[in-house]
């Protein structure tokens with residue numbers, strides 16, 4: 758059960774978990790075709806930046822249909838969570854079809870059922886603008902990340918261009934109905950969480966998505 762948040766600098770759009778879950782349950786069968794290739798350059802770049810070694814403990818938040826799962830080197834330890842059971846079922850099918858080694862759980866990113874400091878890398882690909890409260894999710898990601906580990910966030914953030922930025926904020930209460938907020942403000946989000954990115958890189962074409970790394 759999630760609480761609808763009032764508008765903030767992070768985003769003006771409100772949404773609840775139950776609604777997001779319904780959207781992703783509905784689109785699970787077409788997700789890979791609709792959002793696979795177009796968002797793949799960002800996923801590949803994230804994996805290159807992450808460069809997980811043997812034994813690296815990775816938590817993937819919002820694992821979806823498991824499009825990233827095939828990209829991890831065999832020897833790292835991958836755990837994936839998602840709120841939508843239908844998306845997760847697709848990920849489970851992929852794991853068995855491709856003989857991958859990953860633990861998958863249905864879980865809310867805002868309430869991670871893992872102990873503090875459990876993972877070396879906590880990775881959120883295209884998830885932060887989907888969840889009801891991005892700030893709580895970022896804080897949860899930070900809590901479960903071990904000291905010396907990294908948070909990696911791949912996401913569309915509000916543009917720095919004033920006109921586009923105003924348009925994204927205006928449209929966000931509408932885009933939320935198709936599964937994402939168009940106006941999540943990167944500086945407000947990371948600033949409110951008290952986290953300072955060590956790198957920010959633009960990815961995909963057009964370069965409207967960012968790959969943000971934070972070191973704990």
Ligand SMILES: C[S@@+](CC[C@H](N)C(=O)[O-])C[C@H]1O[C@@H](n2cnc3c(N)ncnc32)[C@H](O)[C@@H]1O
Pocket residue numbers: 774777778781792800818819820821822823824825838839840841844864865866867881882883884887888889
């Ligand atoms: C845009 S998809 C991204 C899927 C995948 N990471 C990718 O690279 O394509 C967003 C995913 O986040 C999941 N999600 C949304 N809200 C969530 C929450 N509160 N906790 C966990 N997963 C959530 C959705 O079910 C969906 O699978």
